[in-house]
Amino acid sequence: MTQESAAEPNQLARVLARKDVLALAFGAMIGWGWIVLTGSWIQSAGSLGAITAFLIGGLIIVLVGLTYAELASAMPQVGGEHVYSYRALGHFASFLCTWAITLGYVSVVAFEAVALPTVVEHLFPGYAVGHLWTIADWDVQATWVAVGVAGSVLMMWVNYVGIRTAALLQKLVTLLILVVGIMFITGALFQGNAATMEPLFSVEEGVVGGIMLVIIMVPFMFVGFDVIPQAAEEINLPFREIGRVLMISVIMAVFWYSLIILGTALMLNPDQLAASSLAVPDAMQAVFQAPWAGKLMILAGIAGIVTSWNAFYVGGSRAIYALAHSGMLPAWLAKLHPKHRTPTNAILVMGILSSIAPFFGRPALVWLVVAGGLGIVIAYLFVAISFVVLRRREPEMPRPFRVRHGKLVGSLSILLSLALIALYMPGSPSALAPVEWLMFAGWMLIGLALYVWARKRYGIAYSDRMMMRELAGTDLYPGR
Numbered sequence: 001m002t003q004e005s006a007a008e009p010n011q012l013a014r015v016l017a018r019k020d021v022l023a024l025a026f027g028a029m030i031g032w033g034w035i036v037l038t039g040s041w042i043q044s045a046g047s048l049g050a051i052t053a054f055l056i057g058g059l060i061i062v063l064v065g066l067t068y069a070e071l072a073s074a075m076p077q078v079g080g081e082h083v084y085s086y087r088a089l090g091h092f093a094s095f096l097c098t099w100a101i102t103l104g105y106v107s108v109v110a111f112e113a114v115a116l117p118t119v120v121e122h123l124f125p126g127y128a129v130g131h132l133w134t135i136a137d138w139d140v141q142a143t144w145v146a147v148g149v150a151g152s153v154l155m156m157w158v159n160y161v162g163i164r165t166a167a168l169l170q171k172l173v174t175l176l177i178l179v180v181g182i183m184f185i186t187g188a189l190f191q192g193n194a195a196t197m198e199p200l201f202s203v204e205e206g207v208v209g210g211i212m213l214v215i216i217m218v219p220f221m222f223v224g225f226d227v228i229p230q231a232a233e234e235i236n237l238p239f240r241e242i243g244r245v246l247m248i249s250v251i252m253a254v255f256w257y258s259l260i261i262l263g264t265a266l267m268l269n270p271d272q273l274a275a276s277s278l279a280v281p282d283a284m285q286a287v288f289q290a291p292w293a294g295k296l297m298i299l300a301g302i303a304g305i306v307t308s309w310n311a312f313y314v315g316g317s318r319a320i321y322a323l324a325h326s327g328m329l330p331a332w333l334a335k336l337h338p339k340h341r342t343p344t345n346a347i348l349v350m351g352i353l354s355s356i357a358p359f360f361g362r363p364a365l366v367w368l369v370v371a372g373g374l375g376i377v378i379a380y381l382f383v384a385i386s387f388v389v390l391r392r393r394e395p396e397m398p399r400p401f402r403v404r405h406g407k408l409v410g411s412l413s414i415l416l417s418l419a420l421i422a423l424y425m426p427g428s429p430s431a432l433a434p435v436e437w438l439m440f441a442g443w444m445l446i447g448l449a450l451y452v453w454a455r456k457r458y459g460i461a462y463s464d465r466m467m468m469r470e471l472a473g474t475d476l477y478p479g480r
Contacts, residue, residue, distance in 0.1 A: 016235045018245060020167040021228055024314065025249035027174040027307030028224025030256055031108070032115045033369070035301035037217065038264050039279030045210035047265035048200035051258050053211045057218025058254030060416040064380045065225055065250040066403045067387035067413050069243030072229040073401035076239050080229025081383050082322040086467050088386035088393070091460060092451075094467075095328045097382035098319050099447040100375040103440070104223050105316030107372025109152070109350055110357035112309040114364050117147040119301055122278060136363035148358030151309070156351030159313040161340055170310050173303045180300035184280070185259045187287035192266025199270070216423045217369060219376045221257060224308070225250045226379075227315035243401025263287075313350055320346035326466040327458035329450050370424070370432055371439040377420040384413035 016024070041050040071084045081101050086094035121128060121144070130142030159166050202210025228235070228246045235242055260280060267283035268276065276282045278298070285294035321343035324333035337344045357364055388410035390397060403409050424432050432440065455463075 016167055016237075018237055018241065019171060021235055021237065021242070021245050022249055023171045023174040023307075024167065024311050025225045025228050025246065026252050026256075027170050027177070027304075028108075028227050028311030028315070029222050029249065029253040029308075030177060030304055031221075031224070031308030032112060032119070032301050032305040033217075033221050034257060034260050035119070035278060035280050035297070035304065036115065038261055039268075039273045039276055041214045041217075041261060042265055042279070043270070043273055044202060044205065044213045046199045046201035046203075047197040047261065049202055049207060049210045050214050050261045050265075053214035054218060054221075054254065054257045054261065056211070057215050057222070058250075058257070060413075060420065061218070061222045061225070062247070062250055062254070063409055063413045063416060064384060065247055066409050067384050068226060068229060069246045069401050070399055070403045070406075071383065071387060071390070072246060073239040073243040074397055074399045076229075076235065076242055077322075080226060080319070080322075081379050082319065082326070083467070084229075084386040084390070085382045086326075088389040089382070091328075091463055093382065094326075095323065095447070095451050097379050097386075098323055098328075099444070099451075100382075101226065101379035102316055102319045102323075102447075103375030103443045104372045104379065105312045105319060106350065106353050106443075107368040107375070108223065108312040109155075109309055109316060109354040110364070111368040111372070112155075112305045112312075113148040113152045113354045113357045114360075114362060114368070116151040116302070116305050117144045117358060118362060119278075119298060119305065120147050122281070122298055123295070132359075135361045138361045138363050140359065140361040144361075145358040149355045151305075152351055152354040152358075155306070155309045155313055156347060156354070158310065159317065159347050160337070160342060160344060166310055166314060170307055173306045173310075176303045177300050177307065180284075180296055180303075181256065181260070184284050184287060184297065185263045188263030188266045188283065191287050192263070194266065196267065196269040197265045212423060212428070215420075216373065219373045219380070219420060222250070222253055223372075223376045224253070224311055224315075227311050238400070240400035309354075313347060316350050317343045317346040320349060324454075327454055327463040329454055331458070367433075367436050367439060371436045371443075374421070374424045374432065374436075374440055375443070377417055377424075381414065381417035381421065384410060384417050388414065 038050075041053070044050070045053055068080075072080065075083045075087065077083045082094055082098040085097040089097075117128070128141035128144040132140045132142055132145065134140065158169060201207045202213075204210075205213060225246050228242060228249070237245070264273075264279050264283040267286040268279060272282070273279055278301075281294040281297040281301070284297035285291060287293060320329065320333050321336075323329040324331055324346070333346050333349065334343065335345045336342065357368070360367075388407070391406050391410060422428060426432075
């Protein structure tokens, strides 16, 4: 009998090994965005400016990741941020934090449903036919939508039938991305020309302005390490190792993005970047002087879509499940499949939202990145505050992965999270557009309406009992 089948009817199955967890987080963070957006990053900030933006943004994510690593090892329950913010800040703060990060997860699965038909168009030019309507000057075609919806349904099914299936798929596809990425980076370092990297920084936006335009996208590109805390109850590792694997995945992603930008800048000059719709595959083709190389990189991009899509179905469904399980959302969202031990209704909701996105066409790519990014950095702020509060309020809490200089790391994480949030605000060069504010506000209002309904239906006392039961769910809290 497997662990999955032996799990209690009301419990998730603890089956994920170290390689599964690393592939889940790293694969989630690299995704498809680097294939689509690397050229625009270099054009916006200059080659060195784009690398600088990712190093600065990566440092912020590393600091935030440290707070996650300590909290994930101390409270390895499903929901991650949901549990930490509840213990430190209370009921409503826990809901806001988790609902905000859920927007990030939903935006990623929706993003991938739009990205897939976009990349298929590069493999099969002209396949998009059957005009439906026009949104933001972009014609939405029926076959284009069908590919996005079909991909979303397939990923929904993979996650529906069990975490083991999702983890196996994640490992295989992440390995493909790594192999192709290493081929590209090493080839560019040998074949590239440093002269093509000019200008190093943006001429039009200036050094700071160009870097800010790229940094605003960094939270969305790095979202994924937080899938580890969401799936903590399904990880079969010592609690200390959960924190270590989380940090390794973040550092790997920082190097990945920086080296992909470097390789692309070494192979394509500014004119070539401006003429390229997918800069990284074009740079790969330039490295090997063969069309097959560009196609191979596109396949790696599709693999990135799969890894990110897959991981955020896991993360988003577990976040929704955790909220519903604790009485902060309708209880039917906390239903577990009797055989597969997966949160079936939460996965179905993710699938429906992901399947809707292609109907809005390619402009939805940018809207989803920015609106989802704001939700992500708000959750980072809540987690950083929770880290500081729990360090002060519960200094004796068992922390298998304990961060050194915790007060400094926590304070910097709070300040840097606030700085990231400020980038989205009106008056910033990278402020949200009206449609992006509409998406963010609409998501939060829907969540608040569901929260108010659930609070009236189940009551705060019920939520408190369920949350305390979660906190008592490991040997670290035998008496709580």
